[in-house]
Amino acid sequence: MNNKPTIHDIAKALNINSSTVSRALNDSPRVTLKTKEKILKKAEELGYKRNVLASSLRKNVTNTLGVIVPRISRHFFSSAIQGIEETAYLAGYNVIICQSLEQLEREQSIVNGLVEKRVDGVLISISMETLNYQHLEIVKNSNIPLVFFDRHCNEAGNSNVLIDDFKGGFDATEHLILQGNKNIVHFSGPNELEIYKNRLAGYKAALKKHNIAFNPENVIVTRLMEDDGFKSMQTILNLKQKIDAVFSANDMAAIGAIKCIKQSNLKIPDDIAIVGFSNEPISTVIEPSLTTIDQSGLEIGKTAAALILSYIENKQIPEKGENIVLKANLIERNSSKRN
Amino acid sequence: MNNKPTIHDIAKALNINSSTVSRALNDSPRVTLKTKEKILKKAEELGYKRNVLASSLRKNVTNTLGVIVPRISRHFFSSAIQGIEETAYLAGYNVIICQSLEQLEREQSIVNGLVEKRVDGVLISISMETLNYQHLEIVKNSNIPLVFFDRHCNEAGNSNVLIDDFKGGFDATEHLILQGNKNIVHFSGPNELEIYKNRLAGYKAALKKHNIAFNPENVIVTRLMEDDGFKSMQTILNLKQKIDAVFSANDMAAIGAIKCIKQSNLKIPDDIAIVGFSNEPISTVIEPSLTTIDQSGLEIGKTAAALILSYIENKQIPEKGENIVLKANLIERNSSKRN
DNA sequence: TATTAAAATGCAATCGATTGTATTTTTGCT
């Protein structure tokens, strides 16, 4: 009763060989149309469903991509996953989604599981704890294409799909400067992560261009949760030294900061201007609406999936790795515009 | 080079039989500790990774759940997926995520693919186009446990994990009534979907309890995107008849309505009060903050995963189906509170 | 040191589909 029919059942019922059934179901030119029809009819009749496990085992191909993200429900990542899934679906691939929850240990175990499942490719956005990349070696050693998106690592030879974090950081900061701000604080994330390094570098470059001295004390490193933004802002407000703007390396922390500022009855952007990073949907809704850097998860996801699919289909992983850098555009909204 | 080592390679290297290797790797009591250690060492040395395909084929178990949602990036669904993944991970299962994009045809093809992949269970939140459930028969016929979450269907015998939509609709509406509103419009979704039917039923019941006549014209059916809410509100504002509140069956449409109202220079909640449904994170950020019904995707996801895992582990699908109804609590915020 | 029970390991079939090669059938031509 639980036993699903196999090609052998179809073959037996029609008194032919299972290899012919297999070929018919795969629409091979080696089988007559008449026989194909007979087989298809019988397959339908028996409620036959191909056993993809057996097929994958034999063909050594699973038509499955493994995707590892820190946390599925984060809007940026769920958008990226959506993009990956859409692209994969159109190419006939499934995606196995796993979340590291920012824990290296989980990431390691997940990577292992995906290799054991023989996925055809792995797309990863690394956790905040991922400071060495040894656990990813096994993917490469297994000849499984590996593509980083957004949160990548600084090793040579990897393929990455990123947005232009440096330019994003630069534009955000320069925008604040052009609005007349001079003392700009930067909320940064764990500085082992390339994306935060690059956003910070952009921030510094913009200051330099406009002859503003870089003050290390103006960089506050946290995990950039909403709460972190709130607390960082509290700290700042308690300082004697006055600041006039914040460039936050993500939107959540920026929103925390906005909430804190509003609570203190200060005006945004008049007292403190804010720019975020990511253009999360929430940034259009908060008041004042948040100036931010647009970073389309959907786009990154689609691009990353297309890239890894090209490696898979060509059965060739480029030796040197490729970098695809998507544009990061400033979106000016009310949290930073002075009149 | 690409050829990964198998248990046979380990066996050959140690001059023992592959069955012993298999047993050792599965920590069977039938193998001596000494032999196990020898095997484990060699496995490590060769970089052996179990081929889960072969294992699954033989054992007829994949340790994989299929999950079908309309759209991954919708906050409610990504939270649900996060919950499913967390619970599945702890039980040693992977999840394959697929999105129907609200299209029946995709849903059908996805279901088929998951059966072919021999997933151990299917969790689904159906698309808005899903009016008949024939394509789900094959899951049941294959003896694969099937659990609906949130967007379920009204067939008997199914297992569902839901929140109490009726009570949610009732509480939302009664709350508006108790705030003094009499002419309350309801934004509803496609009325083939049970969740919207039930929210509507709750709305009606609350009106009845408070002796307010139900006016069919006060129910506006759309797909409840933000844009739909905006347009519905425009239509309403153009009517001669005045309304004083809206209960929207989701938050997105409520937010669209709020944006429209603000644009018309009317006051919320003084001129029009609004209540949404879902408690999306955005609802705390919009101004005024949105009164809504809390519906934790994370909770639903965890519960649904736990339910289906219990079916899988017990190798028994209950004949009659189970309904797990999670509480739906009203969260009062500023969009509805009159002073 | 036999003898036997118990423990450890080996053998071989199996899961279901695929595929290179061999065999049979059909077709076309004279």
Add this chain to the structure above:
DNA sequence: AGCAAAAATACAATCGATTGCATTTTAATA
């Protein structure tokens, strides 16, 4: 009709791990 060439189908090995049963080895007892 007879024969070669082409087309269709059959055979059997294979992918890698699992597992019931058989065999060998070890340990225990007399």
